[in-house]
Structures are given as C-alpha cells and as structure tokens.
Amino acid sequence: xxxxxxxxRLRPSRPRTARRRRLQxxxxxxxxxxxVALAALQxxxxxxxxxxxxxxxxxxxxxxxxxxxxxPVPAAQSEAAAWIASQVNGAAIIGCYPAMCVSLQTxxxxxxxxxxxxxxxxxxxxxxxxxxxSSADRKLVxxxxxxxxxxxxWGSSRVEIRAVAPGGAAxxxxxxxxxxxxxxxxxxQLLRNPRIRFSVADARQLRxxxxxxxxxxxxxxxxxxxxxxxxxxxxxxxxxxxxxxxxSVASYGGGNGAARLAAALATIKAQEGPYLPxxxxxxxxxxxxxxxxxxxxxxxxxxxLAAVLTADVR
Amino acid sequence: MxxxxxxxxxxxxxxxxxxxxxxxxxxxxxxxxxxxxxxDGWVRIAHLSPEAPAMDIYLYPFGDPAHPTVVxxxxxxxxxxxxxxxxxxxxVAMRGFDxxxxxxxxxxxxxxxxxxxxxxxxxxxxxxxxxxxxxxDQMTTPRGKTLVRVVQASVKVHRVxxxxxxxxxxxxxxxxxxxxxxxxxPGVHAVxxxxxxxxxxxxxxxxxxxxxxxxxxxxxxxLKADDLTDAVGxxxxxxxxxxxxxxxxxxxxxxxxxxxxxxxLAGALLTAVGVAGLSWPRRTAAPHR
Numbered sequence: 001x002x003x004x005x006x007x008x009r010l011r012p013s014r015p016r017t018a019r020r021r022r023l024q025x026x027x028x029x030x031x032x033x034x035x036v037a038l039a040a041l042q043x044x045x046x047x048x049x050x051x052x053x054x055x056x057x058x059x060x061x062x063x064x065x066x067x068x069x070x071x072p073v074p075a076a077q078s079e080a081a082a083w084i085a086s087q088v089n090g091a092a093i094i095g096c097y098p099a100m101c102v103s104l105q106t107x108x109x110x111x112x113x114x115x116x117x118x119x120x121x122x123x124x125x126x127x128x129x130x131x132x133x134s135s136a137d138r139k140l141v142x143x144x145x146x147x148x149x150x151x152x153x154w155g156s157s158r159v160e161i162r163a164v165a166p167g168g169a170a171x172x173x174x175x176x177x178x179x180x181x182x183x184x185x186x187x188x189q190l191l192r193n194p195r196i197r198f199s200v201a202d203a204r205q206l207r208x209x210x211x212x213x214x215x216x217x218x219x220x221x222x223x224x225x226x227x228x229x230x231x232x233x234x235x236x237x238x239x240x241x242x243x244x245x246x247x248s249v250a251s252y253g254g255g256n257g258a259a260r261l262a263a264a265l266a267t268i269k270a271q272e273g274p275y276l277p278x279x280x281x282x283x284x285x286x287x288x289x290x291x292x293x294x295x296x297x298x299x300x301x302x303x304x305l306a307a308v309l310t311a312d313v314r
Numbered sequence: 315m316x317x318x319x320x321x322x323x324x325x326x327x328x329x330x331x332x333x334x335x336x337x338x339x340x341x342x343x344x345x346x347x348x349x350x351x352x353x354d355g356w357v358r359i360a361h362l363s364p365e366a367p368a369m370d371i372y373l374y375p376f377g378d379p380a381h382p383t384v385v386x387x388x389x390x391x392x393x394x395x396x397x398x399x400x401x402x403x404x405x406v407a408m409r410g411f412d413x414x415x416x417x418x419x420x421x422x423x424x425x426x427x428x429x430x431x432x433x434x435x436x437x438x439x440x441x442x443x444x445x446x447x448x449x450x451d452q453m454t455t456p457r458g459k460t461l462v463r464v465v466q467a468s469v470k471v472h473r474v475x476x477x478x479x480x481x482x483x484x485x486x487x488x489x490x491x492x493x494x495x496x497x498x499x500p501g502v503h504a505v506x507x508x509x510x511x512x513x514x515x516x517x518x519x520x521x522x523x524x525x526x527x528x529x530x531x532x533x534x535x536x537l538k539a540d541d542l543t544d545a546v547g548x549x550x551x552x553x554x555x556x557x558x559x560x561x562x563x564x565x566x567x568x569x570x571x572x573x574x575x576x577x578x579l580a581g582a583l584l585t586a587v588g589v590a591g592l593s594w595p596r597r598t599a600a601p602h603r
Contacts, residue, residue: 182426186403189376216376217405217424224372224379225416270418273445305403305424308433308448312494313461 076153080131080161081107083150087236087278088129088161089297095127097136100159104131127164129299134158146172149299151239161240163299175302182305183209186216195223197252198230205233205244212245213304214274214296219247226264227253231291237298246295258282261292268294274301355427356396359435360542361388362467362490364532366441368411372419373435376403387411388437391531393542401429406446408437422446432544434527438467438490445490452495452525453545460520461495461544465529468537471509474530476539478518479503483528495525505539512537521546 081103084094095117096104105111117123117130119137124130124144132141135156145162146169152159165172187206191198196219198206205211211233222228234246251257251264261282268280278297284290359371368389372382383404385394403426407419423446427433432451439445455461464476466487473486479501484493502519507530514537520526525544530537 182403185426186376186424189403192377193379195380213424216403217421220376220379220403220424221374221405221407221419221421224374224382224419267418271421273422275421306426307423308425308450309492310450313452313456314494314496 076157076159077103078106080150080152080159081109083152083238084129084131084161085109087150087298089278089299092128092297092299093126095123095130095132095164097132100131124164125166130162130164132160132162134160143169147176147299148240150237158239161298172302178306179213179302179304180209182303183211183213183216186213186220186305187211190216190220193220193223195227196230197228199232202230202233210242210244211247212243212296212300214277214300215245215247215294216305218268218271218275218277218294219249222249222264222267225267226251226260228264231285234295236295243300245298245300246293248291248293250289250291258290261290264292268292274304353401353429354398355401355429356432357383357399357427357435358394358396358433359385359388360393360529361390361437362465362529362531363437363439363441363444364390364467364469366390366437366444369437370409370411370413371435371437372407372409372415373399374405374407375400376405379405384415391529391540393434393529396432399427401427403427406435406448408446423448434542434544436465436492438465440469440490447490447492449492449527451527451544455523455525455545456497458500458522459497460500460522461525462498462520463495463527464493465527466491468509468530468532470532470537471512474507474509474537476508476528476530477506478520478528487530500524505541507537507539509537514538516541
C-alpha cells in the first residue's frame with residue numbers, strides 16, 4: 001500500500017523532479033560561489049596578517065600578487081595601531097596622520113601621547129615614533145625618521161612605523177653601525193658565558209648582532225644568579241630589519257627550576273628605565289616546562305652597550 | 315766515589331731549590347700581572363649623587379658573570395681606586411649597601427672596557443632618577459701641560475662656574491654634567507667655584523703631564539670641590555682615586571703564562587735534574603753492595 005501510494009505520489013512529480021534538479025544545481029552553484037568568495041576573503045585576510053612578518057617591505061616581485069594581496073587601508077592601519085599599542089614604549093610620543101591617530105586612540109593609546117603629523121617637520125621632531133603611510137613625504141621621513149621598526153600592508157597603503165632620530169639620518173646610520181658592532185661583540189662574549197646555554201641558531205643570531213642590547217645586558221646579569229638555557233629569541237617587528245627583542249629562557253641544572261625562574265622574574269620586574277621589559281611572565285610550554293618570557297618595547301635604543309662619555313680635550 | 319756522591323747531592327739541593335723558585339716565580343700574581351697590565355683596562359667607581367644612599371656596585375663581565383667586580387659601601391663623594399679589569403663588555407648593577415648578592419640588582423648601565431683605557435663609572439643625578447654615566451678618562455697630556463675637567467655633582471646649586479687660576483674651566487655647568495678636559499698650565503692656583511648664593515675656593519697644585527677631575531660637591535655647609543687624579547705622567551696605569559678606603563674585590567684574572575713558559579720549563583727541568591741527582595747515588599750504589 002505504501003509502495004503504491006508512493007508511486008502515485010512520484011508519478012505526478014516527474015516535471016517537478018526536473019525542477020528540483022535545476023534547483024539543486026542552482027543551490028550547489030550558490031554554495032560553491034559562496035565558498036569561493038569566503039576562501040578569497042580569508043586568503044586576503046591571511047595575507048594581511050602573515051605577509052608583513054614573512055616578507056621584507058620591498059616592492060612585491062609579482063605585480064599580480066600585489067593586486068591580490070593588497071589589503072584595504074583600514075586593515076593595515078588597524079594592525080599597525082594594535083602593534084603600536086602593544087609593542088611601542090609606553091612613554092613614547094607618537095606622530096600620526098589623522099586617521100591613524102583615531103585608530104591609536106581606539107586601541108587605548110592616550111591622546112596626550114599623540115602628535116598629529118603635518119606637512120612640516122615640526123610634528124616629526126616632537127615625536128619619538130611616527131606612523132606614516134608609505135606615500136608620505138619621503139624626504140621628510142628619510143631625513144628625520146630613518147629607522148623602520150615595523151610595517152603593515154603593501155604599496156601606497158602600507159603603514160610604516162618609524163623611530164625618530166633627533167640627530168638626523170647620517171647620525172642615526174653612524175650610531176646604528178656602532179650599535180651593531182657592539183651587539184656583535186657583546187653577543188660573542190655572551191656565548192663564552194658558562195652559565196647560559198644557547199642553541200646553534202641562537203648563537204648565530206648573537207654573533208650576527210641580531211639581539212637587542214637590553215636583552216644581552218639582562219641575560220648577562222641574570223646569569224650571575226641563575227643558570228639559564230635560552231629556548232629562542234623572538235622577533236615581534238613585522239616588515240622591518242631583524243632585531244630580536246624577545247627571549248624565552250628556561251632554568252637548567254638541579255633543584256627547583258620553577259622557583260629559580262620565579263626569582264629571575266622578580267629580578268626582571270624590579271628593573272627601571274631601559275632595562276624594564278614591556279612584558280615578562282612565566283608560561284608553560286606544551287611539554288609542561290616552565291619558561292620565562294622577556295620582551296622589551298620598541299624601538300630598540302642605540303648606544304646602550306657603549307654608554308661612555310668620551311674624554312675630549314678642548 | 316764517596317766524594318762524588320756528596321758533590322752530586324750538594325749540587326742537587328740548589329737545583330731543586332732553583333727549580334721550585336722558578337716555578338713559583340712564574341706562577342705568582344706578580345709575574346702574571348706584568349703582561350696583564352699591558353692588556354687590562356682600568357675602572358673606578360664614583361658616587362656623585364647627593365640624595366642617593368650608600369650602595370654596593372657590581373660589574374658583571376658578559377663572559378663570566380659568576381665573578382663580578384664588587385665595590386661595597388659607596389657613599390656620596392666616594393671614589394674608588396682604579397681597578398684593573400679584563401677587556402670586555404660589563405653590565406653595571408647596583409644593590410643597596412650590604413644587600414646580599416642574591417638580592418635583586420638594579421641594572422643601570424653596560425659598557426665595554428677596552429685595553430689600556432681608564433674609565434670612571436659615576437652615579438649622578440637626583441634620587442629617584444639617579445643615572446650612571448661611564449666617563450672615559452684621559453691618560454696622557456699635551457707635553458708640559460695639565461688636563462682638567464669638571465663634574466657638577468651638587469644639588470644645592472643648579473649651575474656652577476669653575477675656574478683654575480685665570481682659566482675658566484666651565485661656565486654655568488648644570489647639575490650632573492661633565493665637561494671636556496681643558497689644558498691648563500701647571501702650577502699652584504686657586505680653584506674657584508661660584509654659583510648663585512654659594513661659592514667655594516681651594517688651593518690646588520697641579521704638576522705638568524697630569525690629568526685631573528675636579529668634582530663640585532655639596533659640603534656640610536655650602537659647596538666644596540674635590541680633586542681626583544686621573545693619570546700622572548706617562549704611566550701605563552692610571553694613578554688611582556682619592557683615598558676613600560674603597561677597594562675592588564675583583565678576583566684575579568687567570569694568569570697569562572705564555573711569556574713565562576721557558577722559565578717554567580727550565581724550572582721543571584731543574585727540579586727533575588735535582589730529584590734525579592738526589593736519588594742517583596743510591597741507585598748507582600746498589601750494584602756495589
């Protein structure tokens with residue numbers, strides 16, 4: 001009975017079946033289109049997140065890739081604003097174009113730390129760090145803020161975060177060279193320290209002068225009290241020359257490693273001035289091993305390892 | 315034959331003594347200091363922050379921070395003698411006076427000690443807000459001249475003008491500032507420190523080819539000036555600080571034995587010959603029994 005009834009019901013639906021198939025095809029097409037659109041959106045978002053960290057801020061090699069991966073201006077801007085809020089020294093005065101100033105305030109940066117950038121040099125010179133579009137006046141930027149410390153996005157919509165060099169570009173380049181040499185020298189000396197262990201990769205980074213001078217001085221001082229193993233140096237500055245401001249260290253040797261790390265953290269938190277990190281905490285790795293994370297704020301100061309007043313003779 | 319054995323023993327004793335003496339001489343700190351002195355840098359510590367309490371100052375070498383150089387109980391106006399340090403990068407840290415070495419240090423600076431170079435690590439400025447400046451000290455002078463610089467470490471007055479005889483060393487020098495060195499003619503002249511509402515004078519004899527730092531300090535009543543000798547003549551090592559009784563507790567660096575290796579070998583050879591000489595008669599005597 002039921003079979004018959006079914007047959008009865010099915011027979012008149014033949015024309016309807018064709019319609020249903022068309023509807024099914026349409027639905028499939030809509031779903032496929034939606035999936036493609038979603039994938040494209042996610043791809044774009046992923047590029048805007050990952051690309052600045054993975055690639056140097058040079059002109060993209062493939063023009064087509066440039067067109068595809070170029071994020072909308074607000075995305076790069078909001079990423080840049082979030083980075084400044086979390087990574088830049090909390091006492092730094094920030095020069096910004098109007099829309100960026102708004103984004104920075106949205107991220108919780110106090111208005112008292114913001115200086116609007118105009119077409120003149122006055123705004124730049126009042127700031128410690130500036131956030132500009134790459135389409136901004138290059139002469140002004142290159143002359144007074146030659147130090148790129150992070151960048152987000154691509155092409156003309158790229159947002160650059162730069163440290164202001166009060167003495168100008170030439171003086172900055174000279175100080176940068178001296179600082180790099182000092183970091184290389186200090187890093188190599190730290191490798192001879194019997195109370196700190198480094199991996200081969202970390203050792204290479206130390207010798208290359210790629211580790212922030214505050215980290216070097218801090219590790220040297222910590223090792224006077226604790227035997228440490230550097231797990232990794234970390235870079236938190238996308239789209240800028242490599243300089244590790246972050247390190248994770250574990251305790252090694254016998255005894256209570258967690259207690260030693262806690263004591264090391266207390267020492268870190270007791271610091272002031274340039275030696276007080278922006279972030280420090282003890283976290284557990286996936287293996288359950290506790291590690292001490294230390295991260296200093298951007299920009300990295302120059303000349304900290306060679307803070308010697310020269311003996312000039314008049 | 316008996317005479318020969320006696321002679322051999324008599325010869326062995328001075329050989330042994332000479333051998334030991336040579337080994338000891340080669341390994342002694344005095345022997346290792348000579349080549350090191352040519353290679354070391356020199357550092358002295360100065361507390362020039364009137365509001366900051368006495369402190370212990372640590373210099374941690376990057377390569378071996380388990381053996382810091384420590385200067386204890388450094389109070390306002392104290393300047394340590396120069397301490398010889400191996401060249402290399404150091405982190406400067408402070409702890410409160412008599413605080414245990416396991417307590418939290420305050421990192422204040424980091425600097426590179428170069429060979430044959432002298433430095434003054436000076437705590438300057440108000441407290442809180444104290445900072446440490448590392449001053450490179452001049453060790454040589456223009457022929458027949460005296461070099462003088464000024465450190466303004468008084469909080470009683472904000473700006474000072476300092477002269478030596480008729481030579482004005484600095485005008486309106488602000489608190490916690492340091493001047494360059496000025497070449498002056500040697501002699502005995504008055505150092506005059508003048509400021510708004512305060513002044514100080516002291517007589518200072520400066521000889522040729524010496525280097526000095528005049529520090530303006532807060533005295534018990536008004537200002538006072540102190541003279542620190544940075545270097546004398548053409549000595550390779552700087553002259554040392556004021557007699558403050560401070561001293562470094564730096565551990566002696568490992569001795570460089572390379573130049574003494576021939577002497578060591580000679581000493582060892584002499585000792586071996588001496589030992590052989592003492593035992594030879596017995597060995598040779600046995601077959602005769």
